[in-house]
Amino acid sequence: MPLNRDFVGRTYQASAPYEVSRVKISEFATAIGDDNPIYHDRQAAVAAGHPDVVAPPTFPIVFSLLGTGDALTDPELGLDFSMVVHGEQRFEYERPIQAGDELVCASTIAEIRSVGRNEFLTVRSDVHTTSGELVCRTFNIIVERGGAA
């Protein structure tokens, strides 16, 4: 079933800011196999010129889709999650995410298009601190295999 194009342009936000902790950054870095001390040790991060431990470049994936969870599982959208794979991902950074950040993520369903038999859905997320500083933007394209068939 084709996805419901009425969802294009809708913006979603998680109910509470995402609090970035040293423990979570370290856990994520360990999970990607990266032992760079800048991710695990505050002193090493400070010595490298950062205010605290910073997160690896792909860390925003942890929270950037939290706000869209209900939308993507809304039966009205028509997305069959068993057929979903990740198509593309891009990040634009203003600065690294660091421990202590409280982040607000506004996610917009930017585009839905058919490519061959597949449906492509793009979510753009703007990530700001609770004081309004832009930290990064993320672009996530998920693919529903066979959705357009």
Next chain:
Amino acid sequence: MAATVKYDDVEAGQEIPAAEYRVRRVDLVRYAGASGDFNPIHWNERYAKAVGLPDVIAHGMYTMAQGGRFVTDWAGDPGAVVEYGVRFSSMVVVPDDDNGATITISGVVEEKREDKRVVVTLTARSGDSRVLSKARAVVQLS
């Protein structure tokens, strides 16, 4: 908070030597826990095959993260990465054995821009497949 690689020391066309990254089932389980992505295609063989996949496949974001490691290890500072994007062009199939799969990543400095920034393009392979395409990072050098 600066790259250890100097802009003036880098030339367009310069190659960044390949690195290999191992991915086993346990790595996918750990990544699922840390990222919150528990899609069973990344850890449940029975489910993966039922939805038409050859076997359990790695999270695309796990592969992308290895590309991120490759770039930040080269640049010397994660804060030097200004932009990073990939297309997931092929699946990394992860068999249920002790070796798992291997992702081999190499890079080229594609372009030197103004403001001491460079564009690095990545090639990522697993087995015979190119698993990332349009993989590029913009890096702020010192």
